[in-house]
Amino acid sequence: MAPADAQNGALRRCNDGDRYMSEHNPYIFDVMQEDFKEKVLDASRRQPILLDVWADWCSPCIAIAPVLDKVLREYAGKLLLAKLDADAGENMKIAGHYKVRGFPTILLFIDGEETDRFTSARPAQFVREFIDRHLD
Numbered sequence: 001m002a003p004a005d006a007q008n009g010a011l012r013r014c015n016d017g018d019r020y021m022s023e024h025n026p027y028i029f030d031v032m033q034e035d036f037k038e039k040v041l042d043a044s045r046r047q048p049i050l051l052d053v054w055a056d057w058c059s060p061c062i063a064i065a066p067v068l069d070k071v072l073r074e075y076a077g078k079l080l081l082a083k084l085d086a087d088a089g090e091n092m093k094i095a096g097h098y099k100v101r102g103f104p105t106i107l108l109f110i111d112g113e114e115t116d117r118f119t120s121a122r123p124a125q126f127v128r129e130f131i132d133r134h135l136d
Contacts (some may be wrong), residue, residue, distance in 0.1 A: 031082040033090040038083050039129040044109035048079035048134060051107045053095050055086050058103040060121035068106075071127045078135060108134055 031039045031051070040049050052068060054061035072081050084101060086095045098107060098114060107117040108130070116131055 025069050028081045031084050035096050036094055041112045045112055049109045050081045052083045053086055053100050053105045055103045061104040063121040064104055067124050071124055
């Protein structure tokens with residue numbers, strides 16, 4: 001399974017070094033351009049949604065995946081993470097609409113609007129502080 005095939009959470013390298021496996025995280029889900037409004041914008045009216053705009057060829061995207069997985073588990077459903085593979089289908093339209101200039105870009109949506117973002121791989125403490133600035 002290639003990194004692009006890994007869904008719902010942390011990627012971990014298998015013994016052969018070239019393959020990745022995913023462990024299910026109930027707080028992380030995939031989103032596509034077709035269901036973005038429902039799964040991100042509308043859902044963010046009920047609870048905050050982080051959007052991870054990523055690409056499978058992007059090393060920092062692969063590096064931040066387990067960090068996001070860990071942090072989302074710690075918050076236990078207080079917010080969710082939507083993963084948007086920029087290279088899949090028409091997803092680049094979403095990236096363009098939000099003026100994403102590099103990968104990964106993580107955007108926070110609350111009440112149907114982008115409220116903040118950060119780019120590049122970051123440590124867990126940075127991600128926690130980013131989230132805490134916006135949660136009640």
